[in-house]
Amino acid sequence: MTQEALTSSGWPSALILAGLAAVCTAMVAVTHSATAPRIAANEQAYLEESLQPVLQGIDYDGKLSESTMIITLPHKLPGNEDVPVYRVYAGGEPVAALFVVRAMDGFSGPIRLLVGVDSTGVVTGVRVLEHRETPGLGDLIDSAKSDWILQFNGKSLVSPDAPLWAIKRDGGDFDQFTGASITPRAVINAIKETLAYFGDNREYVFAEVDSK
Amino acid sequence: MTDAKGVIETFRSGIWDDNPGLVQLLGLCPLLAVTTSFVNGLGLGLATLLVLTCSNVLISSTRRFIRAEIRIPMYVLIISSVVTCIEMIFLAWFPALGRSLGIFIPLIVTNCAIVARAEVFASRNTVGRSFLDGIAMGSGFALLLAAIGALRELVGHGSIMSRMDMLFGGEPMNGLKLLDDGFLLAILPPGAFISLGLFVAAKNALDRHGHQTNRPISSNTLR
Numbered sequence: 001m002t003q004e005a006l007t008s009s010g011w012p013s014a015l016i017l018a019g020l021a022a023v024c025t026a027m028v029a030v031t032h033s034a035t036a037p038r039i040a041a042n043e044q045a046y047l048e049e050s051l052q053p054v055l056q057g058i059d060y061d062g063k064l065s066e067s068t069m070i071i072t073l074p075h076k077l078p079g080n081e082d083v084p085v086y087r088v089y090a091g092g093e094p095v096a097a098l099f100v101v102r103a104m105d106g107f108s109g110p111i112r113l114l115v116g117v118d119s120t121g122v123v124t125g126v127r128v129l130e131h132r133e134t135p136g137l138g139d140l141i142d143s144a145k146s147d148w149i150l151q152f153n154g155k156s157l158v159s160p161d162a163p164l165w166a167i168k169r170d171g172g173d174f175d176q177f178t179g180a181s182i183t184p185r186a187v188i189n190a191i192k193e194t195l196a197y198f199g200d201n202r203e204y205v206f207a208e209v210d211s212k
Numbered sequence: 213m214t215d216a217k218g219v220i221e222t223f224r225s226g227i228w229d230d231n232p233g234l235v236q237l238l239g240l241c242p243l244l245a246v247t248t249s250f251v252n253g254l255g256l257g258l259a260t261l262l263v264l265t266c267s268n269v270l271i272s273s274t275r276r277f278i279r280a281e282i283r284i285p286m287y288v289l290i291i292s293s294v295v296t297c298i299e300m301i302f303l304a305w306f307p308a309l310g311r312s313l314g315i316f317i318p319l320i321v322t323n324c325a326i327v328a329r330a331e332v333f334a335s336r337n338t339v340g341r342s343f344l345d346g347i348a349m350g351s352g353f354a355l356l357l358a359a360i361g362a363l364r365e366l367v368g369h370g371s372i373m374s375r376m377d378m379l380f381g382g383e384p385m386n387g388l389k390l391l392d393d394g395f396l397l398a399i400l401p402p403g404a405f406i407s408l409g410l411f412v413a414a415k416n417a418l419d420r421h422g423h424q425t426n427r428p429i430s431s432n433t434l435r
Contacts, residue, residue: 024293
């Protein structure tokens with residue numbers, strides 16, 4: 001094929017592709033505008049719903065996701081990414097803060113945790129948001145699989161004392177699972193570090209400023 | 213050709229004779245990855261069925277513009293747009309299932325069963341026949357995914373049809389608990405390969421015992 005033939009046969013192809021791209025883009029755009037409000041509402045509802053379990057027995061005003069702040073790196077919280085904090089208020093007073101942290105030393109990769117702490121530094125609840133631990137062993141940290149994660153409710157760094165924040169095999173106060181000690185160790189350490197951070201930075205966490 | 217006999221033949225081909233998963237062994241990545249439960253398998257199967265049907269129809273209706281040198285970009289454009297739309301629809305109306313399937317909905321783009329039907333069938337046949345072909349092949353794939361999901365859930369968890377609420381709404385359901393404890397291997401990745409192997413073997417055994425021993429291999433299968 002000569003150069004000229006190539007160019008002349010190239011144009012229709014280009015036009016066809018451009019036309020098709022326009023049609024496909026329009027299709028995606030229409031679907032997006034039809035679904036976007038529902039998707040946003042679903043995400044909001046899911047967030048509220050997933051924050052709920054770590055707020056056992058706490059009364060609060062308004063929506064949980066309304067007063068969010070991001071603690072940017074570097075920070076002393078577990079994990080190597082920015083930490084979103086949901087601050088919970090009742091009658092204008094801060095009553096709790098919910099941290100989304102990552103325990104980096106899980107058995108098969110990081111474990112994402114939602115840790116709720118009330119204004120006095122007592123755990124209001126912990127849930128595993130995301131993990132890749134072994135099914136049947138490490139995945140017992142998941143509240144859907146066992147009640148293990150519930151034992152942290154009401155605990156703080158003074159009850160039990162900080163050195164007792166470990167599994168029983170390591171001389172601590174918390175249960176381990178048969179056949180899996182790395183996973184509970186990682187979770188316990190992450191909670192402990194979160195409590196320590198909260199103790200040191202309570203004012204910053206509840207600061208009114210819109211921290212970025 | 214879209215008479216009753218043709219319709220039956222199309223479905224027979226998609227669900228049994230040329231089943232994309234069992235015979236053509238296409239799209240194994242999602243097939244093996246998400247079939248840890250019946251509802252996940254059925255959910256991804258239905259999503260694939262939708263994508264395949266829509267992409268077949270779109271490709272078939274644009275087939276007179278298809279030129280050999282740009283057909284692959286055209287398929288990619290159409291398939292990826294359809295998948296994007298289906299993903300948004302899932303997130304809007306089946307949010308729990310959408311979260312559970314996660315990355316595997318967007319990954320339908322890479323399911324070679326879809327581009328194979330585009331190339332082998334939709335780009336050469338009428339819109340009506342391509343539509344039927346999409347439904348038939350998609351159903352074959354969805355049924356296989358649901359069946360493998362059911363087997364792995366039954367063996368691995370000892371339950372069946374748990375969390376069907378993710379697809380149909382309503383209260384969270386635990387499904388039928390048939391056994392107290394499961395055999396963990398079925399849920400782990402090797403369980404996926406073993407289950408698929410069992411299904412392929414069962415199909416071959418059934419075919420051998422049937423009257424189809426001398427049936428010629430269908431010509432519209434991509435091998």
